[in-house]
Amino acid sequence: MLPIEHYLFLSLALFIIGVIGVVTRRNVIVVLMSIELILNAVNINLVAFSRLYGDVSGQVFALFIIADAAAEAAVGLGIIIAFFRNRETVLADEMDLLKW
Amino acid sequence: MNAALQATLEFLKLYWGPLLCGVAVVAILPLIVGYIVLVERKIMADMQARLGPMRVGPHGLLQPIADAVKLLIKEDIIPENADKLVFWLAPVLSVGAGLLSLAGLAIGPAFQIAQDINIGILFVVGISALGIFGIVLGGWASNSHYSLMGALRSSAQLVSYETAAGMALVSALLFTGTLNIKSIVEAQSKEGIWFVLLAPVAFFTYLVASIAETNRAPFDLPEAESELVAGYMTEFSGFRWSLYFLAEYTNMIVVASVATTLFLGGWLRPFSGVPWLNFLDFVPPLLLSAIGAYCVLRMPKQPTRVQQLFMLAVAGLCFVVALVLAAPVVLPVIKPSLRAAVAPFYAGIHGGFWFIFKVSLYIYFFMWLRFTIPRYRFDQLMRLGWHFLIPLSIINVLLVGVALIAGAYFHLQGWGLLLVTTPAAVIALVAAFLILAVEKEHDARQEQTAASDFYAG
Amino acid sequence: MLDKVLFYFFAGIAVASAVLMVTRRNVVHSAIFLITALLATAGIFLQLRAEFLFIVQIILYVGGIMVLFVFVIMLVNLDVALQQIQFARQKWVALIVALALAGQVGVMFWTSGKMPGQGLPVLTAAAAEHLPPNSEAVAKSLFSTYLLPFEIASVLLLVAMIGAVVMAKKRT
Numbered sequence: 001m002l003p004i005e006h007y008l009f010l011s012l013a014l015f016i017i018g019v020i021g022v023v024t025r026r027n028v029i030v031v032l033m034s035i036e037l038i039l040n041a042v043n044i045n046l047v048a049f050s051r052l053y054g055d056v057s058g059q060v061f062a063l064f065i066i067a068d069a070a071a072e073a074a075v076g077l078g079i080i081i082a083f084f085r086n087r088e089t090v091l092a093d094e095m096d097l098l099k100w
Numbered sequence: 101m102n103a104a105l106q107a108t109l110e111f112l113k114l115y116w117g118p119l120l121c122g123v124a125v126v127a128i129l130p131l132i133v134g135y136i137v138l139v140e141r142k143i144m145a146d147m148q149a150r151l152g153p154m155r156v157g158p159h160g161l162l163q164p165i166a167d168a169v170k171l172l173i174k175e176d177i178i179p180e181n182a183d184k185l186v187f188w189l190a191p192v193l194s195v196g197a198g199l200l201s202l203a204g205l206a207i208g209p210a211f212q213i214a215q216d217i218n219i220g221i222l223f224v225v226g227i228s229a230l231g232i233f234g235i236v237l238g239g240w241a242s243n244s245h246y247s248l249m250g251a252l253r254s255s256a257q258l259v260s261y262e263t264a265a266g267m268a269l270v271s272a273l274l275f276t277g278t279l280n281i282k283s284i285v286e287a288q289s290k291e292g293i294w295f296v297l298l299a300p301v302a303f304f305t306y307l308v309a310s311i312a313e314t315n316r317a318p319f320d321l322p323e324a325e326s327e328l329v330a331g332y333m334t335e336f337s338g339f340r341w342s343l344y345f346l347a348e349y350t351n352m353i354v355v356a357s358v359a360t361t362l363f364l365g366g367w368l369r370p371f372s373g374v375p376w377l378n379f380l381d382f383v384p385p386l387l388l389s390a391i392g393a394y395c396v397l398r399m400p401k402q403p404t405r406v407q408q409l410f411m412l413a414v415a416g417l418c419f420v421v422a423l424v425l426a427a428p429v430v431l432p433v434i435k436p437s438l439r440a441a442v443a444p445f446y447a448g449i450h451g452g453f454w455f456i457f458k459v460s461l462y463i464y465f466f467m468w469l470r471f472t473i474p475r476y477r478f479d480q481l482m483r484l485g486w487h488f489l490i491p492l493s494i495i496n497v498l499l500v501g502v503a504l505i506a507g508a509y510f511h512l513q514g515w516g517l518l519l520v521t522t523p524a525a526v527i528a529l530v531a532a533f534l535i536l537a538v539e540k541e542h543d544a545r546q547e548q549t550a551a552s553d554f555y556a557g
Numbered sequence: 558m559l560d561k562v563l564f565y566f567f568a569g570i571a572v573a574s575a576v577l578m579v580t581r582r583n584v585v586h587s588a589i590f591l592i593t594a595l596l597a598t599a600g601i602f603l604q605l606r607a608e609f610l611f612i613v614q615i616i617l618y619v620g621g622i623m624v625l626f627v628f629v630i631m632l633v634n635l636d637v638a639l640q641q642i643q644f645a646r647q648k649w650v651a652l653i654v655a656l657a658l659a660g661q662v663g664v665m666f667w668t669s670g671k672m673p674g675q676g677l678p679v680l681t682a683a684a685a686e687h688l689p690p691n692s693e694a695v696a697k698s699l700f701s702t703y704l705l706p707f708e709i710a711s712v713l714l715l716v717a718m719i720g721a722v723v724m725a726k727k728r729t
Contacts, residue, residue, distance in 0.1 A: 223612055
């Protein structure tokens with residue numbers, strides 16, 4: 001295993017790129033994909049520390065995060081499909097009315 | 101720079117074996133797949149009372165080479181407005197996933213490209229699931245409605261049957277307690293009974309699910325010629341199409357190998373632990389000698405000289421292989437001191453023979469089904485997957501778990517486990533059929549009152 | 558040495574794919590680059606000797622979640638969306654704030670353990686040969702210490718499945 005800083009910087013890089021994707025892109029599907037990238041960055045962090053301390057709890061937690069990401073992606077994409085059926089758009093700027 | 105060179109040399113020294121095997125497999129596999137296609141066409145012909153390819157080469161044996169040359173020199177057509185990057189990438193993904201999952205399989209106790217992966221079976225199943233992207237992206241990149249529909253249907257089918265296949269594998273893995281491929285076969289050797297007898301429902305589920313996983317008939321609606329031309333493969337011509345074709349047959353080999361490893365005892369001889377049945381060791385060389393003798397007998401009946409010579413050549417090949425198979429079993433009989441020296445050769449060569457034999461049986465069953473049963477309509481296909489196979493496989497996992505606990509409580513082992521697992525299998529089948537019957541009744545009642553149901557949509 | 562090469566290889570692919578994913582105009586290309594980023598992350602897990610998580614990442618994330626994404630992208634594919642502006646109006650402010658956050662956390666990572674008098678022990682990981690078999694260790698932990706979160710996760714997945722099905726159904 002390399003010194004822990006390598007994994008921390010990799011995780012930070014992916015996290016920041018994910019954050020930039022979430023706050024910058026207009027297409028909500030790309031926003032959802034950037035959220036998945038953020039979750040992956042956190043997973044890398046957890047698994048690196050789990051290897052450092054020799055404790056498998058980090059990997060178990062990463063497993064739960066993956067399961068949670070699956071649930072969140074399913075629900076989020078369901079919402080996008082339902083919204084697309086009504087308003088024919090996937091751009092976040094145009095989803096600006098609570099009820100029409 | 102020196103360090104990088106040193107690192108590369110160190111890597112090569114450690115892993116030269118697997119690398120060489122990998123390169124060999126990638127080089128030879130297209131040839132093997134070509135001949136599997138020829139065998140399929142010959143079997144199809146036999147079941148349809150005709151002869152099959154006979155022109156190209158003696159008995160049509162050069163047909164795959166002619167097909168390969170034709171595919172390679174065909175014009176590479178890319179549809180207008182197709183996404184070039186994805187159009188190039190899709191067949192590569194399919195073939196890559198299939199070949200990578202081949203690396204995790206073990207043909208004999210010593211023949212494994214990726215040696216001793218801790219997560220063996222899961223690796224093979226997981227990587228072969230990556231082939232879905234090749235299908236979906238290929239259909240999308242073709243920029244054609246029918247391709248996209250075929251791709252979405254095909255990938256929906258693959259995803260639906262993956263769960264059932266996975267649960268079926270879990271039921272069989274409950275007996276082994278490990279995912280390592282060598283340990284799975286060793287567990288079957290230790291128990292003395294193949295898992296197909298201990299978990300028949302799981303084997304049946306995996307059989308059906310694997311037919312759907314590889315898009316073979318009767319589940320080949322997405323690529324049937326009378327339905328969507330060729331589904332996601334329509335717009336791919338020449339070499340790209342041959343990559344998809346290669347991917348499909350590689351997937352067939354992979355699922356057959358997984359089923360053989362997990363259910364049919366891998367590289368074990370039937371009744372491998374029983375010493376008084378050791379005469380079964382002589383079956384492989386005798387079988388091949390019989391085939392060779394049959395070829396020699398049929399030689400005078402061949403119409404042309406070329407075919408006569410060819411029959412002799414095939415007979416010679418059979419006898420050579422029979423000799424290679426006979427050596428590790430005959431030598432210890434003649435000279436008992438050689439038994440220990442010959443043992444790894446026996447395990448390797450005979451193990452390889454039995455493994456390839458079982459995989460061939462499984463693939464023959466695929467081909468047999470293809471030419472026997474009519475195609476499933478897409479909604480019937482989805483209903484079979486979701487409403488029958490998934491409940492069946494999940495109930496089977498539960499019941500096999502209960503059966504194992506009961507078996508441990510009564511200290512049953514090996515063939516004794518059949519006492520607990522057979523009732524479990526019967527109850528699982530009955531439960532799944534009951535669920536299906538209840539649903540059919542519910543559907544029949546719903547059709548009568550369709551207008552009043554909000555979610556009937 | 559092999560560890561280093563593998564890490565830089567996978568890390569390079571991950572970061573490059575992530576950057577490409579966030580900047581593509583075509584959503585299907587973004588999805589493909591996310592797939593490569595996820596595969597590279599799985600490679601990092603493998604390099605960290607977390608083989609169970611490696612294969613779970615491939616089966617669940619790449620083979621499940623990304624297939625779902627690609628399906629939905631094809632369902633909501635709009636040609637007109639390709640010609641519109643891809644980045645929101647707040648992009649420069651967002652970029653500056655995100656880079657400031659990156660700088661802060663980066664400095665923290667860089668200086669942790671290097672400042673005198675912190676009193677934290679310097680840890681080294683166990684050698685790879687002394688690790689217990691990974692799948693069994695994860696399974697033991699999952700079914701004994703973390704049994705309750707495991708059950709809650711299954712309820713969560715059930716709820717998400719029902720929710721997604723209800724939301725995506727067509728209203729008659």
